[in-house]
Amino acid sequence: MGFEHSPSSAFLTLIFGLLAFASGAASQPIQETFYQCITLNSDLSIPFSTAFSAPDNASFTTILESTAQNLRCLVPSVPKPQLIFKPYTENHVQVAVTCAKQLGVQLRVRSGGHDYEGLSYISLSDEPFIILDLSNLRSVTVNIQDNSAWAQAGATTGELYYRISQKSKTHGFPAGLCTSLGIGGHITGGAYGTMMRKFGLGADNVVDVRIVDASGRILDREAMGEDIFWALRGGGGASFGIILAWKVKLVPVPATVTVFTVPKTLEQGATKILHKWQQVADKIDENLFIRVIIQVANGAQKGQKTVQNLYNALFLGKTERLLEVMEESFPELGLTKKDCTEMSWIQSVLYIAGYPANTPPEVLLQGKSLFKNFFKAKSEFVREPIPETGLEGLWKRLMEEDSPLMILNPYGGMMGKISESEIAFPHRKGVVYMVQYLTLWNEDKPEVEAKHMDWMRKLYNYMAPFASMFPREAYVNYRDLDLGINKNGTNFIQAISWGAAYYKENFNRLVQVKTKFDPDNFFRHEQSIPTLPLLHEMIEKSMIH
DSSP: OOOOSSOOHHHHHHHHHHHHHHTTTTTSOHHHHHHHHHHHHOSSOOOHHHHEEOTTSTTHHHHHHSSOOBGGGSSTTSOOOSEEEOOSSHHHHHHHHHHHHHHTOEEEEESSOOOTTOTTTOOSSSSOEEEEEOTTOOOEEEETTTTEEEEETTSBHHHHHHHHHHHOSSEEOOOOSSTTOBHHHHHHTOOOOTTHHHHOOTGGGEEEEEEEOTTSOEEOHHHHOHHHHHHHTTSOSSSSOEEEEEEEEOEEOOSSEEEEEEEEEGGGTHHHHHHHHHHHTTTSOTTEEEEEEEEEEEOSSTTOEEEEEEEEEEESSOHHHHHHHHHHHOGGGOOOGGGOEEEOHHHHHHHHHTOOTTOOGGGGGGOOOSOOBEEEEEEEEEOSOOOHHHHHHHHHHHTTSSSEEEEEEEOOTHHHHSOTTSSSOOOOTTOOEEEEEEEEEOOOOHHHHHHHHHHHHHHHHHHGGGSOOSSOOOOTTSOOGGGOOOTTSOOHHHHHHHHHHHHTTHHHHHHHHHHHHOTTOOSOOTTSOOOOOOHHHHHHHHHHO
């Protein structure tokens, strides 16, 4: 993983090639000019039939939808890219940046596509755009002696976990619970998972990174400097550069871990049990992660509905010790030995991700998402337990919706020991748990979408008294355009609303880093980090708007 500290001959050739190319490009369609620019300046010939896909290609829709999860972002009314380019080498990414700048076309970069508002593959502005799809850059190199791994941006979390498990049964990595997340974008938002109470976030366990900056240079940690390295870990995707690869620190895992899933309905005392979970979730043994999946289920009688809470857990240890911890801290759940299953860490990855029992770990190499729906999501950080009366009001609202889902992820442990300013991700000490709200539907009809969106916003308003305030915090990897849209990615004033929610005090530093590192704001989207304008420009814009 070397780095060129001065312009290489290949890079200078690219610049001269672009100057020669630019004069004849003005009158041609973007697809042709971008294609010519890439082919003229790449240091390796590409199998072009698979690297480029334009809207008139048979493969275009398949590729566009390949990793996209939210069908809301794929409806015909949403603007589509002029071209999808799937680079095969790091040099292709460099050339794509330089060609896009030369042609004045915007790049949208996706590594996996778990993108709740689709900002990596759609644009809400009128600018033409090209998708840079990094799914071909997916190599993972594990070094057990060094306790590290390099993972290219297009690799999924599942591929990284699998490659680690092939080298060692006692090493792991503390990132996402879902195994089809593209590692490139995932870590830029923080990357939480079942081991975060023991080891922190994926972003807390990064030791190096390779990116392409707005000038088309490849930089590593040493070359970019600590400010930008700080911003990349938790400062959100696609604001500072294009992630090529992360070097991550592996963590020790026991040869045997224990999992369980215990359901509790309202009739089984779900309200009181959840009230107690809130009091212990962040204080319990840091080897234990118990999340709560809340959904509406069929009641005991026909036509009746109830709320079911699933307590879904990973314990870094054996059943015997887990039962002691639960008896001491959370006996209300009534966990028994028969609820528990011992397995290897890689098997627990499959279990938590929802794969059927006995699924071979090789399924993780497919990198496919099991989830495609029309949906709207929001997120929340809770710092005080919600009282039982508040939970009862919540149940009532959940039962008014067709397919609601809430997931509560416990904090505490290592998450409370790391400073809010250590990396760009700020939600740390004092957070009891994070909430993810989801509502799903399966029809592409404006009135159906409006109904579900309205329900979600009413639920979010109901939860306001129980949420963190000043700011009301949100998780950047669960993008939420309700928090505000910076349509051209340039308005600093507009960005403050969602900037404070995602990044708290770290937002100001992120803006300073962005202004210094990408002053022309080449890397931008509807919720990207803006550059800092001159004071008089800010005043002028705020008066106009």
